[in-house]
Amino acid sequence: MSHALLATPLSRRSALRGTAMFGAGAAAMGLPFGQAAFAQAAQNWPELARWIDTYVRGGQVANMIAAVGRQQEAPDYVARGPRAFGQPGVVDQDTIYRIYSMTKPVTGIATMMLVEDGLITLDTPLADIIPAFANMQVQRQYDGPITRDNLEPAERQITIRHLLTHTAGLGYNVVQQGPIQREYMRLGLAPGQVSNLELARAFFDVDMAPSLAEFAERLATLPLVLQPGRRWSYSVSLDLLGYVIELVSGQSFASFLQERIFTPCGMSDTGFRVPRADVSRLTTNYFLMGGMPLPLDPASQSVYLQEPVFHYGGAGLVSTARDYDRFLKMLVGRGVIEGTRVMEAETVRIATGNLFPDTLVSGGEFTTEGNRYGFGAGGLVGTGESAGLFGWAGAAGTVGMVHTGLELRMTLMTQYMPAESLQVQAQFPRIVLQDWTAMAAS
Secondary structure (H helix, E strand, O other): OOOOOOOOOOOHHHHHOOHHHHHHHHHHHHOOOOHHHHHHHHHHOHHHHHHHHHHHHOOOOOOEEEEEEEOOOOOEEEEEOOOOOOOOOOOOOOOEEEOHHHHHHHHHHHHHHHHHOOOOOOOOEHHHOOHHHOOOEEEOOOOOOOOHHHEEEOOOOOEHHHHHOOOOOOOOOOOOOHHHHHHHHHOOOOOOOOOOOHHHHHHHOOOOOOOHHHHHHHHOOOOEOOOOOOOOOOOOHHHHHHHHHHHHHOOOHHHHHHHHHHHHHOOOOOEOOOOHHHHHHEOOEEEEEOOEEEEEEOHHHOHHHOOOOOOOOOOOOEEEHHHHHHHHHHHHOOOEEOOEEOOOHHHHHHHOOOOOOOOOOOOOOEEEOOEEEEEOOOOEEOOHHHOOEEEEEOOOOOEEEEEOOOOEEEEEEOOEEOHHHOOHHHHHHHHHHHHHHHHHHO
16 A cells, blocks of 8 residues: 555634535435436535546546545545446446455454453553464564574563554565565465466465464564564554454454444445455456556456455455445444444544554654654554544555544545555545535635
8 A cells, every 4th residue: 555645734623614515415415326426426526526537537547436424424426437447337336346455444443342342452462362472583683684693582562552553563575575575475474365367476476374373373483573662664463463353252353343343334345255246346456567557356357256365454355435434434423323333432532543652762653755643543543733534545546534523534446556656545635635625615
């Protein structure tokens, strides 16, 4: 995913003046979803509609759909383009997308439910749950050799807080380099799936660890890349939390998500695979080669039509604009969606707030484009003028965020890799807030 997520500074007081106008547009979405609803949404979010048009009509992406809503109101959808280049029709709120790292906040919120249940705390040592992590070694030189002279004992135990905020010191195959990256790949510690195409598999395929349990055990044999609690470093920590959830809850990770989040939130199309019966709703994912989109994971042959080796808590889910908006709707509702309480308001407040440990060194926070952010349960947390933001993005260009102060939620679905090859993820929140500011000022 791209780390270039920025928010346009926005006064909560001025923005709230646009509530009545927004509500009128959202009310129109109670009608059957069709061209009239599309047109109304485009009128409500003109800059967003123009921005999406630019990318789709310019041929940079096959499609985009944005879902934007406030409080418990129905969302506006702005959509352009077919599920794949050359196909008829336009994507809609039930089109299925690979959301990759937008899985992380879902896993983070699931973990916070265990905190709410009193089964763990934010500062429970990981070793209390998985003893193999009790005596971790740490690389002295970041990404240096895995030799005795480059290792030192961990200064402190890894905690649940560290795992939620990427401060555990764990590595990531998409981040690390050198010997430690090679070991992550050799041991199958590269959670995620990309394609079944032979050419793509040559670049992306990894012989994955055969289960979540084996993933955790193998991970514990490798040194950490940083001392726990010192710095933010993107990692496999949310994948490891999937196994923590299994051990603590006594349920499989997938069944816990289904029972505690997907079913009560009404997320009927979110999961770790796409049923064959729904392949007609699945998008094709593209790889941008010199700006040219090449099919990477065609829907009819998608790797997501088969069960994954295990369920990846950091990058494994597929979802729709409607479903992910419902997840965000629950967060904006402080744990309630359409009268159903999914989690306590205080748990949501903590989960979407800054959970960085007090041992963080100066400059150790999450920073992008010169802006510093906090980190919550699997997603960034806005500070200063961006206070209220919570969410994350995915490796195929998707974005899912809430602004708790404005009670605003914003989801973007599209499908291209690598996400950093376009400025989509940096621009989307800004464009939404630009339209919101215009509504507030009118």
